[in-house]
Amino acid sequence: xxxxxxxxxxxxxxxxxxxxxxxxxxxxxxxxxxxxxxxxxxxxxxxxxxxxxxxxxxxxxxxxxxxxxxxxxxxxxxxxxxxxxxxxxxxxxxxxxxxxxxxxxxxxxxxxxxxxxxxxxxxxxxxxxxxxxxxxxxxxxxxxxxxxxxxxxxxxxxxxxxxxxxxxxxxxxxxxxxxxxxxxxxxxxxxxxxxxxxxxxxxxxxxxxxxxxxxxxxxxxxxxxxxxxxxxxxxxxxxxxxxxxxxxxxxxxxxxxxxxxx
Numbered sequence: 001x002x003x004x005x006x007x008x009x010x011x012x013x014x015x016x017x018x019x020x021x022x023x024x025x026x027x028x029x030x031x032x033x034x035x036x037x038x039x040x041x042x043x044x045x046x047x048x049x050x051x052x053x054x055x056x057x058x059x060x061x062x063x064x065x066x067x068x069x070x071x072x073x074x075x076x077x078x079x080x081x082x083x084x085x086x087x088x089x090x091x092x093x094x095x096x097x098x099x100x101x102x103x104x105x106x107x108x109x110x111x112x113x114x115x116x117x118x119x120x121x122x123x124x125x126x127x128x129x130x131x132x133x134x135x136x137x138x139x140x141x142x143x144x145x146x147x148x149x150x151x152x153x154x155x156x157x158x159x160x161x162x163x164x165x166x167x168x169x170x171x172x173x174x175x176x177x178x179x180x181x182x183x184x185x186x187x188x189x190x191x192x193x194x195x196x197x198x199x200x201x202x203x204x205x206x207x208x209x210x211x212x213x214x215x216x217x218x219x220x221x222x223x224x225x226x227x228x229x230x231x232x233x234x235x236x237x238x239x240x241x242x243x244x245x246x247x248x249x250x251x252x253x254x255x256x257x258x259x260x261x262x
Contacts, residue, residue, distance in 0.1 A: 173236030
């Protein structure tokens with residue numbers, strides 16, 4: 001739940017609205033739980049509900065959770081209590097969120113409009129997505145070589161996971177195929193890599209690798225994709241084996257290359 005204290009923390013507001021944008025892109029119409037945002041403007045939920053009902057159309061601008069049978073990803077518990085009206089869950093559309101909440105508080109609207117306008121602009125010009133990506137990592141102190149390696153790696157990773165899905169990998173199979181890539185390159189699974197790098201569970205492993213390590217993973221996943229596709233492999237076991245073999249080949253090539261350099 002957002003509160004008035006968050007008005008002094010644009011990063012918190014931005015993170016929330018970025019989640020809203022992502023959910024909106026999923027195609028859902030009613031995407032925001034009123035319980036999450038009314039404290040930004042109103043002192044009591046009852047007043048917010050009265051103004052919502054008086055100024056907006058049910059079914060167009062908002063709906064009750066119990067009426068559409070769906071829950072917002074922002075809902076606290078996903079439940080609709082039967083105790084009375086005070087516990088009813090109202091879901092808002094993106095347009096309703098803007099006019100009913102965001103536009104009434106300047107700090108909120110400044111962040112809201114920036115996030116949504118960025119997405120609209122990016123839809124028209126996808127190059128802006130790359131620009132935002134680069135800017136974000138630059139702010140984290142990453143150089144151009146690292147950023148390129150990370151971006152190339154993300155594309156390879158997407159192709160890798162898409163190929164696994166296409167060839168029948170399920171559930172823990174994705175984790176096992178990832179570990180099959182990591183083990184020859186780093187001497188262990190993701191948990192081992194985290195331990196070696198001093199990372200917490202919440203830390204993204206690839207955000208903490210060197211350009212060379214990122215490239216090694218990228219090469220391994222590309223080799224695995226080629227092997228799986230060429231040999232028409234299917235299922236968790238076969239794809240895991242192909243992933244491990246690809247990573248072993250990449251590790252061997254890397255070792256030989258480093259010997260020549262040194």
